[in-house]
Amino acid sequence: MGECDMSEVSETSGEPMEQRRIDRYDHGEIEPRWQARWEADELYKTTIDPDRKKYYFLTMLPYTSGDMHIGHWYAMTPSDARARYLRMRGYNVMFPPGFDAFGLPAENAAIERNIHPKEWTYSNIENQRRQMRSMGAMWDWSREAISADPEYYRWSQWFFLQMYHNDLAYRKMSPVDWCPNCNTTLAREQVWGEDRHCERCKTPVIKKDLEQWFFRITKYAEELLDFTILDWPEPVRILQTNWIGRSEGARAVFHTEGGDPIEIFTTRPDTLWGATFMVLAPEHPLVKKLTTADRAESVQEYIHQAARRSDIERETVDREKTGVFTGGYAINPVNNERVPVWIADYVLMTYGTGAIMAVPAHDQRDFEFARMFDLEVRPAILPPGVESLDGETMTEALPEYGMMINSGPLTGTPGETAVEQTNAYLEERGIGEGAVNYRLHDWLISRQRYWGAPIPIVYCTSCGIVPVPDDQLPVLLPDDVEWRPTGESPLKFHPTWKHVECPQCGESAERETDTMDTFMCSSWYHLRYLSPGYDEGPFDPKEYDYWMPVDTYTGGVEHATMHLIYTRFFHKVCRDLNITEGHEPMLQLRNQGQILGPDGQRMSKSRGNVIEPDDQVRAYGTDAVRAYLMFGYRWSEGGPWNAENIHGVVRWLNRVWNLVIGTIDANPVDGDPIHTRALQRKQHQTIRQVSHDLENFEFNTVVSSLMELSNVIIAAREAGMAGSQVFNEAIEAMILLMAPVTPHIAEEMWEQLGKPYSIHNQAWPEFDSELAKEEEITLVVQVNGKVRDRIVVPADIDEEQAKATALASEVVQRHMGGKEPRKVIVVPGRLVNIVV
RNA sequence: GCCGAAGUGGCGGAACUGGCAGACGCGCGCGACUCAAAAUCGCGUUCCUUCGGGAGUGUGGGUUCGAUUCCCACCUUCGGCACCA
Structure with a gap:
């Protein structure tokens, strides 16, 4: 180090100029200084301003895990750049921070290290705040919300009670x-x-x-399938659609010989006459009653085995079918036939009614089961192109639609109307009806855990389930809990906490000791950000009216089926309870990808491949880290961290710094017209490009086009243009365009230019399409689709001229080999293709 | 198995509605500066080539004057769901 860190501007030879000492670009000095200034000036504090268009820009809140890894930066800093861009475009942009602070890891840490979950969580928040501040993002800290604060979870509990009072919690x-x-x-x-x-x-x-x-989310299943007003990525919409899993069919009621109804759901009511047995899930409530004495032992044994397997394991496709006969029979309501009832683990208690009619001829699973246990296979459908069917000799099920056969009064019904007709038949006779079933389950919110919001319910021996009255909220978590090595919820063993008077009769009663799923807390945090200190409701309606809905929401796709469904559900419930307005909480959603370790593996402490943002910031500065995260990846894809590629943006920032600072005092000159135009053109093309790309989350080309602009300005400097008006305008535009990406260096350069504080309050540069226009273009000339020549021509050349110019080319003539052109295609402003 | 995303130089990636493939960087090579190194700057960098040119965007077909881009079939990687009746 030493003199190499400095350089001195010496203007053109000889002249003893005023010597200006140029400091090296020192991010370590610049960045904290501006961060402190912005914070002191409350630059990013947002308030309701009816004169400006609002923009609610939300990025998914982090969990309080301790320290943030580079992935958080990847999620947050490009979003911040876009928020900053919109701010410069004149929007009143709110970009709030917060923490998802309840959850199991805090409790595990407590057990492992004997530290209170609260202490663990809040000291983590301290550190994460520091890290988020070091991002140089436009967080509005006055809106910070923490889900574990009593004034926050008070309202989580309040929402629970709203659900409860409206039959949405049960x-x-x-x-x-x-x-x-x-x-x-x-x-x-x-x-x-x-x-x-x-x-x-x-x-x-x-x-x-x-x-x-549970929350009755299934009540909203149908509405949750509607994405019409949402600008959400197609893959997320598909993920949610599949998760909800709507299927159409019919419900029908069979009866056991003892007269007990067994309801089934089927997507193929048209195959009802082909049902030759029934299968119940092992956990089905009727199993015990149906089982005959001689089968009791094997049934009991099977149920026991099944209970030990998880749903996932049970559903592994390749497993051979297993099951046992209960000894009981049921009556098929369409033909009054007696069919044996089996139990098998391929029928899930968690889907449909936990019971199926088995139609082995037309369902592959039932077919395999039938062959395994030698049960009858009876065709009820004749798919197109099939002459006849014999259940004895079939080798696989035929699931195609087709004409109904062996189907009593409906025999002969064509495939197109078979389902519809059967449903009508079922309804007429009162044995069933057309029905829709969803894969989506009601949302289980109970957690047998300490570190969560207590469910505000009291159990009273005389009054039963009693909700805690609103004016007694929050139900506070006790701090003085005793940790047990068993891992059981400390709330249960607290000496006094759960013992309360019944809010209704005053007798002694017990609190619910379960806490709420943390997805409950994160379903409404975007509402708490509106007014985190408000205590007359979960949010201030005035703030709601101005800011909601969220205009842009960014985060990982991994939340597509949990958080993003829950929060939509929550919003629809609130709408129906007149708490909020509108159908959706977040209008636009964009997902970033994931930054992997340098080894291409998911970052984890155990692999030792975690990139710590603190280290990177120390080494290269926040601006460089931000710019690299935007430049190095397709934001929606992510990829492995590359320790070398970041040098590119570090060098770029140094070059820009030297360029800007080194030309501040340049003497005014008259630029030559050619360079002047080139510079002007590039400036305006870059404004167009950067605006478009920030708008569309294409951050990598934001940075690359800024690099191009700086390269052109450097070339102009080399051509002696420093100091000219156009040169200075280009510098100014470049700094403004950099402001969202690299806010600190931009602010510093802006100040050194003598411009008014703050650059982040300046208007986004205007794009002039006239100035961006090319005067000359390179006309590509192809012969038979192969590029043979490139000719520089005026941009406004017309078709005839282009054609003539192309044909006049020597190289082109050579490749035409003396043949006449059969066809000449002219693409205005681009190319001429001569076909011979 | 089903659904989704992605396959482009040594690497990250670019290419507007079908029109110059490889922008912008990294890395590498050569050169300048230096006693030397680092840093910085300049030049070069898809492959093959008989220097005319030829090939080339996962593979094979197709449409088109022209395909990274559109269509069909397939392969690979990653993500989600997984006996959903």
């Missing part, structure tokens, strides 16, 4: 993974291995039914 028995040794429920990630054993004691887990709280 309690039912539902299975959880249970460790019989630890005597506790386990979260999915605490269950390990093929044999599904407990993380802690290795005991195989079992399913256990517990009373749990």
Whole structure:
């Protein structure tokens, strides 16, 4: 180091100029200084301003895991650049920060390291705030919200009660993974291995039914399939659509011989006459009653086995079909035939009604089951092109639609109307009806955990389930909890916490000790940001009216089927309860990809491939890290971190710095017309390009076109144009265009130019299409589609002239080999293709 | 198995509605500066070539004067769902 860090501007030879000492670009000095200034000036604080168009720009809030990795920067800083761009375009842009602060990792940390979850969480938030500040993003910290704050979860509880009062929250028995040794429920990630054993004691887990709280999201299934007003990525819409899993068909009621109804759902009511047996899920409530004494033992054994398998494992396709006969029979309502009832784990209690009619001739799963257990296969449909069908000799099921056969009164019904006609038939006779079924389940929100918002419910022996009155919210989490090595929820064992007076009768009662799923907290945080200190409701309606809905929401696709469905559901519920307006909370959604470790693997501490943003910022500066994250990847794709490519943007920033600072005092000159035009043109082309690309989340070309512009300005400097008016305009435009991407260096250069503070309050440069126009173009001349010559011509050349110019080319003539052109295609402003 | 995304130089990536493939960078090579190195600057950098040119955007076909771009079939990688009745 030493003198190489400095350089001195010496203007043209000899003249003893005023010597200006140029400081090296020192991000370590510049960046914290501006961050402090912006914060002190509350530059990014947003308030309602009816005179300006609002823009609510939201990026998914981080979980309070401790420190942020480079992936958070990748998610947040390009979004910030776009928010800044919109701000310069004159929008009143709100870009709020916050933290998703409840959840299991805090509790695990507590158990492992004997530190209170609250302490762990809030000290993590401290660190993450520092890191987010170092991004130089336009966070409006006055709107920060933390989901674990009592004034936040008070309203999470309030929303729960709203759901409860409107029959959208209900309690039912539902299975959880249970460790019989630890005597506790386990979260999915605490269950390990093929044999599904407990993380802690290795005991195989079992399913256990517990009373749990659900939200009736299925009531909104149909509406959630409607994306018409949303500008969301197609893949996300498809993911949600598949997750909701709408299927049309019919419900029909069979009866056991004892007279108990068994409801089934089928997508193929037209095959009802082909049903030769029924299959119930092992957990189906009727199994016990149906099972005959001689079968009881094998049925019991099978149910026990099935209970040990997870749904996922049960659904592995390649497994051979298993099942046992219950000994019981049911009556097919369309033909009063007696069919045997089996149980098998290929029927899931969690889908449809947990019972199916089996039509082996037309359903492959039923077919395999029938062959395995030697059950009758009876065709009921004749697909097109099939002459006749024999159940005995079929080798696979035929799922195609076709004419109904062996189907009593409906025999002969063509495939096109078979489903419709059958549904009408079922309805007429009162044995069934057309129906729609969804894969989506109601949302289970109970967590047998401490670090979450307590569910505001009291159980009273005389009054039953009693909601905590609104004026008693929040139900506070107690701090003085005792940690037990079993991992069971401390709330249950707190000496006093759960014992309360019943809000209704005053008798002694018990609190619900489960807490809420954290997805509940994150379903409405965009509303809390509106007015985080507001205490008359979850948000201030005045703020809501101005800011909502969210205009742009950015985050990872991994939230497509959980958070993004829940938050839409939440919004629709609030709308129906007149809490909010509008049908959707977030109008535009864009997903960024993921930054992987340098080894191409997902970053994780155990792999040792984590890139720490703090290290990168220290080494290269925030602006360089921001610019590199935008430049090096397609934002929607992501990719491995590359430790070398970042040098490119570091050098670029240094070049720009030297360019700008080094030409501040340049003497005014008259630029020569050719360079003047070239510079002007590039300036305006860049304005167009950068605006378009920021608008469209194409951040990599934002940076590359800025690099191009700086290259052209440097060339102009070399040509002696520094100091000319056009040169200075180009410099100014470049700095303004850089401001969203590299806010600190832009601000610093802006100030050094003597421009008014702050660059982030300046208007975005205007684009002039006349000045961006090319006067000359390179006309590409092809012969038979192959490029043979390039000729520089005036941009406004007409077709005839272009054709003549092309044909006049010697090279072209040579390649035409003396033949006459058969056809000449002229693409105005681009090329001429001569076909011979 | 089904659904989705992506395959372009040594690497990251660019290419508007079908019209110069490889912008902008990284890396590498050569040169300048230096006692030397780093930094910086300049030139070069898809492959083959008999220097005329030829080939080339995962593979094979097709449409077109012309295809990275549109159509069909397939291969690979990544992500989601997974016996959904």
